Amino acid sequence: MMEVYTIGHSNRSLSDFISILKSYGVKAVVDVRRFPTSRKFPYFKKEVLKEELRKNGLKYFWLGELLGGFRKGGYKGHIGTEEFKLGMRKLVEAISRETTAILCSELLWFKCHRRFIADELANLGYNVIHIIDKRKAVVHRPKDRDRSLVRINGFPKSGPIAWPVED
Known part of the structure; x- marks a missing residue:
């Protein structure tokens, strides 16, 4: 079973954040923040x-346009849309290449839309691990393991995937 991590940057220092990623062997970060900015932590x-x-040997990709939160009607309504499915295909491609962490700002995944992305990945057979800090991580347990909206809608589809996602 392939592993994928999630992490929230929260109020960590940059050096702590990078150190935590490296301690889990993360090689790439996929940012799913819809608005990838921070006033408090530039x-x-x-x-x-x-x-x-x-500079620290890690790759960065932004998928916030496709997988970011703050959706009209809520995030659950976004799951299963063509935009979401495209984002998931790109995310799965990244995960298949190297050890990846999915990034948002919220420390705890259950307070963040990462929980919905994690549910979909777990339903696709991934072992999703939520990083809290260097000493603590939690294995994701999807609420609805057999009812992935993405799977119901025919994910994954074959064919070329445009990767990497660059701005």
């Missing part, structure tokens, strides 16, 4: 974070 702004991760 080092978590998309362009700054991308460069800092690169």
Whole structure:
């Protein structure tokens, strides 16, 4: 079973954030923040974070346009849309290449739309692990293991996937 991590940057320092990622063997970060910025922590702004991760040997991809939160009608309504399915295909492609962490701002996944993405990945057979810190991580347990909307709608589809996602 392939592993994938999730992490929230929360109020961590940049050095702690990168150190935590490295402690789990993460090689790539897929940012699913719809608005990849932070007023309080400017080092978590998309362009700054991308460069800092690169300097530390980590890749950065942004899928917030396809998988980000703050959806009209709520995130559950976004699951199963063509936009969501495209985002999931790109995410699965990233995960298949190297050890990946899915990033958002919220420390705890159950307070974040990462929980819905994690449900879909778990339903597809991935072992999803939510990173809390260097010493604590939690294995994801989907609420509805056999009813993935993505799977019902024919995911995954074969064919070429445009990757990597760059701005």
